[in-house]
Amino acid sequence: MHGLLLYPEFPASSFWSYRHIMPMVGAKAAFPPLGLLTFASLMPSDWSFELLDLNVDHPNDDELRARITASDAVFVSAMSVQKRSLVALLDGPARGLTTPWVLGGPYPSSFRDHILQPRTASDEILHRGLDVLVWGEGGQWVAAIDRLLREE
Numbered sequence: 142m143h144g145l146l147l148y149p150e151f152p153a154s155s156f157w158s159y160r161h162i163m164p165m166v167g168a169k170a171a172f173p174p175l176g177l178l179t180f181a182s183l184m185p186s187d188w189s190f191e192l193l194d195l196n197v198d199h200p201n202d203d204e205l206r207a208r209i210t211a212s213d214a215v216f217v218s219a220m221s222v223q224k225r226s227l228v229a230l231l232d233g234p235a236r237g238l239t240t241p242w243v244l245g246g247p248y249p250s251s252f253r254d255h256i257l258q259p260r261t262a263s264d265e266i267l268h269r270g271l272d273v274l275v276w277g278e279g280g281q282w283v284a285a286i287d288r289l290l291r292e293e
Contacts, residue, residue, distance in 0.1 A: 142188045142290070145212040146181055148174040149219050149226035150195040176218045176246055176279065183283045190216075195226060205234035214290050218246035228263045231270030243286060245275035 174194055181190045193200070193208065200208070209215055215235070219227050227244075235242070244267075249256060253274055259265040273289065275282050 142213045143211070144181065144184070144188055144190045145208055145215045146174065146177040146190050146192045147215050147217045147230070148177060148192075148194040148196065149217065149223035149230065151222060152225060174218055177216060180216065180218075180245065180279045180283070183280050185287055188287075202234045205230070206238070209235050209238055209240050212240055215240055215242045217242065217244045219244065219248040220246060221248050221252060224248060224263065224267075228266050232266045235270060241272040241290060242270060243273040243275060243290075244271050245279045245282075249274045250276040 174192065177192070181188070184190075191208070191212070193205075217227060227248075231242070244256075253276055255261075255264045256267045256271065256274060259268045273286060275286070
């Protein structure tokens with residue numbers, strides 16, 4: 142099984158991007174996707190993973206679509222400030238694909254009701270495009286997520 146660990150972009154205008162500071166400290170991103178990496182390390186050993194941090198790498202839509210298509214599942218961790226990037230992915234390069242998407246992290250933990258019962262057009266895109274929501278600590282859900290994805 143092959144999973145794509147996808148970390149949405151922080152908006153350049155947000156506090157969270159630190160875009161102007163990163164070159165000064167010699168870093169590419171302020172917040173590496175440690176939650177995604179930890180989750181991947183807990184998955185069974187027959188899973189392989191590819192990490193794509195959109196704060197560091199900027200593939201075009203065709204390349205993103207190819208990487209999503211080549212994966213058995215896409216795993217995303219996001220904060221609410223990354224929602225716009227996640228919506229753009231689901232409504233752009235991932236649109237119409239059958240690769241399952243798993244979303245965890247602070248955003249679904251805090252706003253799962255917005256995804257499960259959409260109130261806006263962007264909530265509707267998330268509702269349609271996401272297959273599994275993980276809230277709380279992801280480690281407790283590893284076996285269930287693995288089993289679910291193998292049944293797909």
